[in-house]
Amino acid sequence: MIRSASAFDSRLRACPDCDLLQRLPPVPAGGVAQCARCQAPLWRHKPDSLRRTLALALAGAILWLIANTVPMLGLSVAGREAFTTVFGGVLAMWRDGRQEVAMLVLFTAVIAPALEIVCLLAVVLALRRPSAPHWVGMLLRGYELVREWSMIEIMLLGVLVALIKIAELATVIPGLALFVLGALVFLLAAMAAAFDTHLAWARIEWADERPLPGERSTACVPEARR
Amino acid sequence: MSATPVSAMSLGLAGCEVCGLVSRLPVGGVVTHCPRCGERLHLRRPASIERTWALVIAALILYVPANLLPVLSTYTPLGSDTATIMEGVVELWSPSSWPLAIIVFVASITIPLGKLIALAYLLISVQRGSVKSTEQRVRLYRMVKFIGRWSMLDVFVDTFVVALIQLRPLMWVEPGAGVIFFAGVVVLTMVAVNCFDPRLIWDLPQQEKQGNA
Ligand SMILES: [Zn+2]
Numbered sequence: 001m002i003r004s005a006s007a008f009d010s011r012l013r014a015c016p017d018c019d020l021l022q023r024l025p026p027v028p029a030g031g032v033a034q035c036a037r038c039q040a041p042l043w044r045h046k047p048d049s050l051r052r053t054l055a056l057a058l059a060g061a062i063l064w065l066i067a068n069t070v071p072m073l074g075l076s077v078a079g080r081e082a083f084t085t086v087f088g089g090v091l092a093m094w095r096d097g098r099q100e101v102a103m104l105v106l107f108t109a110v111i112a113p114a115l116e117i118v119c120l121l122a123v124v125l126a127l128r129r130p131s132a133p134h135w136v137g138m139l140l141r142g143y144e145l146v147r148e149w150s151m152i153e154i155m156l157l158g159v160l161v162a163l164i165k166i167a168e169l170a171t172v173i174p175g176l177a178l179f180v181l182g183a184l185v186f187l188l189a190a191m192a193a194a195f196d197t198h199l200a201w202a203r204i205e206w207a208d209e210r211p212l213p214g215e216r217s218t219a220c221v222p223e224a225r226r
Numbered sequence: 227m228s229a230t231p232v233s234a235m236s237l238g239l240a241g242c243e244v245c246g247l248v249s250r251l252p253v254g255g256v257v258t259h260c261p262r263c264g265e266r267l268h269l270r271r272p273a274s275i276e277r278t279w280a281l282v283i284a285a286l287i288l289y290v291p292a293n294l295l296p297v298l299s300t301y302t303p304l305g306s307d308t309a310t311i312m313e314g315v316v317e318l319w320s321p322s323s324w325p326l327a328i329i330v331f332v333a334s335i336t337i338p339l340g341k342l343i344a345l346a347y348l349l350i351s352v353q354r355g356s357v358k359s360t361e362q363r364v365r366l367y368r369m370v371k372f373i374g375r376w377s378m379l380d381v382f383v384d385t386f387v388v389a390l391i392q393l394r395p396l397m398w399v400e401p402g403a404g405v406i407f408f409a410g411v412v413v414l415t416m417v418a419v420n421c422f423d424p425r426l427i428w429d430l431p432q433q434e435k436q437g438n439a
């Protein structure tokens with residue numbers, strides 16, 4: 001069960017960027033509550049968050065599968081053709097003795113986007129119940145951690161630069177995965193924008209049932225900006 | 227009268243960095259975990275200044291070989307040719323592709339260096355207890371956090387050039403040692419940004435205000 005808010009004021013926030021203590025005002029769907037001192041966004045209230053995130057995450061999972069199975073770039077020179085996928089880039093780095101770089105590319109271009117989609121998909125599916133078990137919180141934490149390392153948009157720009165560099169030497173054939181990855185960049189951005197972290201945490205069971213010392217009066221705490 | 231800004235720390239409260247819940251920390255420095263999500267609670271990120279400095283200095287050291295060593299080596303039957311990051315930018319400079327050359331230059335040279343300078347400035351200003359331009363400094367921190375990941379660009383460029391140009395014995399490309407150091411700079415600076423606690427920027431001015439009151 002979700003513990004009653006008697007000991008904790010769930011509207012109380014300490015700004016992550018400046019530690020100013022404030023209370024979240026009621027925010028209409030689509031609105032943002034900002035820190036009264038440094039304007040850090042404290043809560044973006046997303047309309048219809050769970051259903052929209054679920055749809056976008058499902059679409060993202062399908063696109064991820066396609067993007068990592070079909071060829072991304074081809075090269076044709078003197079009658080010879082060579083194709084590569086995203087994973088092919090990782091293998092090339094690995095084979096040439098740059099294993100650290102190969103693992104970094106594998107993580108940022110393949111694994112992190114997959115974790116991002118899978119974690120959020122599991123979270124929104126579990127949140128359809130009125131009270132989600134505690135492990136949903138761990139997945140949500142994983143999602144927040146991995147997001148920064150998911151770099152498909154940067155990889156695509158890198159592919160574009162590589163393409164221009166190679167175009168002087170050989171004919172470059174763009175593959176289907178290139179376009180699918182382009183669509184995936186927009187889907188991942190839309191998925192993150194549709195998800196409401198604040199509402200999600202409010203529906204997840206607490207880790208610790210022990211009562212903590214009750215709050216002192218925080219009635220004089222200012223409201224965050226809307 | 228508007229209330230003076232009160233930090234959660236001054237009331238013995240800590241905002242959870244994962245779920246945002248505000249909890250009271252027990253007196254005496256006992257290890258406490260967020261009752262909602264289980265994350266360890268801190269008033270400030272532990273050893274923030276020391277860890278960030280260590281990562282900034284390590285990244286600065288790697289930045290030198292990252293720029294001096296070749297990132298790509300091209301082999302043909304006639305011989306081999308190597309290129310550093312900067313030489314790659316120059317090669318890319320042509321009437322049609324100069325915008326991309328500028329993007330690669332900014333992402334590979336300007337952003338990593340700018341990030342290190344910005345972090346050093348934030349660290350020094352916090353250590354000196356500066357009370358000035360707190361809002362500009364927190365905005366600088368957010369910008370560094372937002373833009374920093376784009377310095378991975380050159381790692382991806384090198385990866386796909388290597389993956390595609392494999393036409394042995396006609397022509398092939400291998401990654402140089404510079405790419406390892408460069409990837410190291412990117413990872414270390416990203417971790418450094420996460421080690422720095424922006425709340426430190428505001429801590430001292432507030433204590434002084436309270437002292438004056
Ligand atoms: Zn703030």
Ligand SMILES: [Zn+2]
Pocket residue numbers: 242243244245246247260261262263264265
């Ligand atoms: Zn928490």
